Amino acid sequence: MPAGGKLVIKAEEVNVLDQQIPSLKPGHYIKLIIQDTGIGIPKEHINRIFDPYFTTKQKGSGLGLTVVYSIIKNHEGYITVDSELGKGTTFEIYLPAVPKKEKKILEPARLKILVMDDEEIVLEVIQEMLKILGHEAIGVRDGKQAIEVYKEAKEQGSPFDVVILDLTVPTGMGGEETVRELLKIDPDVKAIVSSGYSNDPIMSEYEKYGFKAVVPKPYGMDELKEVLRKVISS
Ligand SMILES: Nc1ncnc2c1ncn2[C@@H]1O[C@H](COP(=O)(O)OP(=O)(O)OP(=O)(O)O)[C@@H](O)[C@H]1O
Ligand SMILES: [Mg+2]
Incomplete structure (x- = not known):
């Protein structure tokens, strides 16, 4: 954050219902919330931030969010952004939750x-x-x-x-x-x-x-x- 601010990261498990988020299959997801009180993103930029090479930084590659998007998509997840200029930005990421495997792989007991x-x-x-x-x-x-x-x-x-x-x-x-x-x-x-x-x-x-x-x-x-x-x- 060029002018400083606060960054809050949260994670929770959520149950996504059918059609609740059009690009997500219904099921359990881990929802990550990454919220900052930085400079915000102007409306005319918001649709471009995931594009390769789009950057407003002096030395940015513009690839950061492109990579983020790609990784999430490959995991059948979803990312949204909400931002207000001068106030801050919130990213929400959904990643499929994997059920904990029962560790019963027939390890014989003490014989x-x-x-x-x-x-x-x-x-x-x-x-x-x-x-x-x-x-x-x-x-x-x-x-x-x-x-x-x-x-x-x-x-x-x-x-x-x-x-x-x-x-x-x-x-x-x-x-x-x-x-x-x-x-x-x-x-x-x-x-x-x-x-x-x-x-x-x-x-x-x-x-x-x-x-x-x-x-x-x-x-x-x-x-x-x-x-x-x-x-x-x-
Ligand atoms: N949390 C944020 N607050 C304000 N603007 C943001 C935020 N995240 C991304 N942006 C905007 O989106 C643009 C693209 O981000 P992206 O991560 O793809 O590239 P970058 O950060 O510019 O470059 P690099 O990732 O190589 O440092 C940024 O240049 C910035 O304008
Ligand atoms: Mg970046």
């Missing part, structure tokens, strides 16, 4: 997960990844232990939500036999089969064997997250 793998280091890494993802992880080295621990947890009233079973355990009971036993204890067991041998027929026909999902080794956090989401929503 209790049993992991079976004969390789100590693999077991540790998976448990660590599960903990980072916010879950509780308990590791066992073979199928026999897996069945014991699963059964015990169920009997104690704090069952496992998911079981991740390694397919091949050279020194003990592997995933195939384990899931068969787990199904006897709990027909709803959510078992994931994991293996480095991705061409094993069990990996492609896992459902036939009683698994709910498959995760080929090696896998990272993203794959783990995805497969858990899959079994939980199954």
Whole structure:
């Protein structure tokens, strides 16, 4: 404002009815009010202020309001101006209000997960990844232990939500036999089969064997997250 003055900016949510503002679809809008007590705009200028290169300033580009108009139009909004010479100017801007999205994007809650793998280091890494993802992880080295621990947890009233079973355990009971036993204890067991041998027929026909999902080794956090989401929503 060349001669000084006061600038007031307000925002409110408004409901625009059908035909209330001809160029706006009915709905919720954010209305911005930008009001100044500056020099005002002469009547003969008011229809030109949004035109490119229209300026009354010494060093103005005349593009300011053109850009404003374009941005608002691209957002399916609307701008009006009301001005009185010597008194001040009020711009009103309408922008469509976006409803707040419900943040329910199926982020699984804290799950209790049993992991079976004969390789100590693999077991540790998976448990660590599960903990980072916010879950509780308990590791066992073979199928026999897996069945014991699963059964015990169920009997104690704090069952496992998911079981991740390694397919091949050279020194003990592997995933195939384990899931068969787990199904006897709990027909709803959510078992994931994991293996480095991705061409094993069990990996492609896992459902036939009683698994709910498959995760080929090696896998990272993203794959783990995805497969858990899959079994939980199954
Ligand atoms: N709040 C206001 N009060 C009085 N006149 C205004 C007001 N806003 C815009 N104008 C008039 O509209 C003209 C065009 O404005 P616009 O923002 O497009 O360009 P500019 O301000 O002149 O240049 P620039 O944006 O590059 O500084 C201004 O030169 C001025 O004459
Ligand atoms: Mg400007």
